[in-house]
Amino acid sequence: MSSPSETAGLGIDLDVSDVEAVADQRDELVAAVRDHAGGIAYLLAKLQGGDYGRKALSTAGGEWTVKHEAGELEFLLFSPKSGSDTYVVSTKQPPDPSGLSPALADYPNMVTAWNAYVDSLSGVLDGVSAEFPDPASTDGVVAERDRVLDSIRETCGVVAGEVYRYEGDDYGTFTARVDGDRWELKWEEGAVSYLRVGGSGGLYLLSQYGAPSAVDVREYAESFAGFVEAYNEFVEGLESDLETVSV
DSSP: OOOHHHHHHTTOOOOOOOOHHHHHHHHHHHHHHHHHHHHHHHHHHHHHOSSEEEEEEEOSSEEEEEEEETTEEEEEEEEESSSOOEEEEOSSOOOOHHHHHHHHHHHHHHHHHHHHHHHHTTTTTTTOOOOOOOOOOOHHHHHHHHHHHHHHHHHHHHHHHHHHHHHOOSEEEEEEEETTEEEEEEEETTEEEEEEESSTTSEEEEOSSOOOOHHHHHHHHHHHHHHHHHHHHHHHHHHHHHHTOOO
16 A cells, blocks of 8 residues: 555545544444343353353344353344344454444344343243152162173183183183174283173173173173183183193
């Protein structure tokens, strides 16, 4: 852009209107709306109960959208029935004064629409009972699940200890296929690390993290007997092989 001295050399002598007063007035009005609408955003956040939310409010002049983030006003948008949208308040840039004027003229209607919305919620929970049935205890189911898992863990402890003695390594696994499912018992220095059914993406019947559901335990408890039988057949095979060895 040419400076006044440069334009003077070109023979141009025109006054340029100062926009500072208009910009200052706009900023003052936007700040006032931000403070006022910020209170609405805070109340909206309390009402919706979330970290993010928005509410559209219709007026005779158009539609307003209030959006909040953690109770703070993120933007206030006015969409007139004719003309372009105006972000009266936003985190990006101040609004154009030409769009701000009709928006501010309609802003009191937005506040009236908000108040009407809140009034419409009055009594919405009247008559709603806060008396609920007592939830049933899962103690019995958990006790039965743990009883079965304790038995499985005890048996796996024996298997892990025996395989550890046979293999002689600090870490290892014993695997078997039962009814189409791959069972894997991992041991660490003779102790059970985990018992998994179904490969790498399968179900952990035993692990260091937590117990499976009672439904899963029921599904695989009977098949566990087949896993133990597979281990016994494995041991019998080893004994048979050793019978042919002469020293």
